[in-house]
Amino acid sequence: MVEVGIKMAFSLAQIAVVMGIVLLTVMFLTLAERKVIGWMQDRMGPMEVGPYGILQPIADGLKLFFKEDIIPAGANKFIFSLAPILALVPALIGFAVIPFGPNMTVELFGVQVKPFVISDINIGILYILAFTSIGAYGIILGGWSSNSKYSLLGGLRAAAQVISYELNVGLAIVGVLLLAGSLSLVKITDAQTGWFWNWFIFAPPFPQIFAFVVYIISSVAETNRLPFDLPEAESELVAGFFTEYSGMRFAFFFLAEYANMILVSCIATSLFLGGWNAPAPFLQFHGSLAHLAWLSGTIWFAAKVYFFLFLFFWLRATLPRLRYDQLMRFGWKVMLPIALGNILITSIAAYLFPRG
């Protein structure tokens, strides 16, 4: 009984740490985005709150927290209040199966626990796909329940866009599953140890570089980020599906979008870039420092995730927004055939040249 209690307490502590880190990252991502885009446009970005504007996200958060939550007349009150939670929760709980560091066990008061993954369930990636799809409901219901034309159009666009690109994400992942032979993100990452050419983006028998490109583009579209931010295109739809939202509910949609960005970056890192594995074995702590390997592992993981997050900002600063018909054509007629072809070639290559 004590054993169960310790395990539960440890899980709770892990969840608290992961959620804390994610929310803190989200806070400072909002600042990082404004700063990075500012620098790319030869501006300074926020400079007023704290030195170099470093306290800006705290000011923003406090402001939103104390703002009036307006429920527009004619809105469906219950669904209007439910939608932000429905958007945020799936974005957070995806982190339950992400391995943030080496797959090691530590003994804590006589109980074996894994410190760097909250739960290594054997359907890991399927679990994430299932729950991130629920996030789309939050967007659609939020758009529909607002009783505003802009919100409704934004919600509809989001629905069609998210499901179209969800398909490509699903197809792109199959190639990695073929090579790894597992749905568990822990096992998939473990299959990429050693040098960087073992990462699935470069791995023999068929490098998953095409799947990687499809996955990255599709996940930018799934998180409604530029150049695919049609659901919230401010020049035509005011703010899209959250036009009528204010205060903390608006902040929740914002949190959900950024948490989703971190989540897809974590998935891309684990699936294609070797997760916490260093590009070369000697870049991990080894030899007399081998007991610190977890530290270099988590640092490598974070570095790769931050690279993807930077990519999101870079894309936003570089590319103009697509038109809706271009977006749909690109998803269905370009991305889907590439992903499908990748599965065909990967499966034949994996049959002819089995790994290991």
Place this chain on the structure above:
Amino acid sequence: MSGSELLLDYLARYFPVLLFIGVALAFGVVTLAISYLVQPKYPETEKLSPYECGSEPFSDARMPFPVRYYIFAMLFVIFDIEVIFLYPWAVVFDNIGLIGLVEMLVFIGLFVVAYVYAWRKGALEWD
């Protein structure tokens, strides 16, 4: 492992996930509740009217929308179910040999036929 041990192992693996869902839900509800308590509330007719670029809102917002959204939703359901069939196949790929590969090539062939049909019928056009 016996049946009950297997069940316990299962529960031990999935319990943290359930716990995470609970914590995330609680975070959302509690944050909204506290924010509700500390925020000012001055409702007013003009403030509560849906935004429509400053003009008086006309007609109901829940209007009919293009059926094209629905067609894409149907296409998604069909193709996504086919993709889900690929997942278990990909996981056990190493153990099922040539038969498995050929069977799945046939299946993907059917997928491609449906895809080409939808393309030729113009179901993938958006205009």
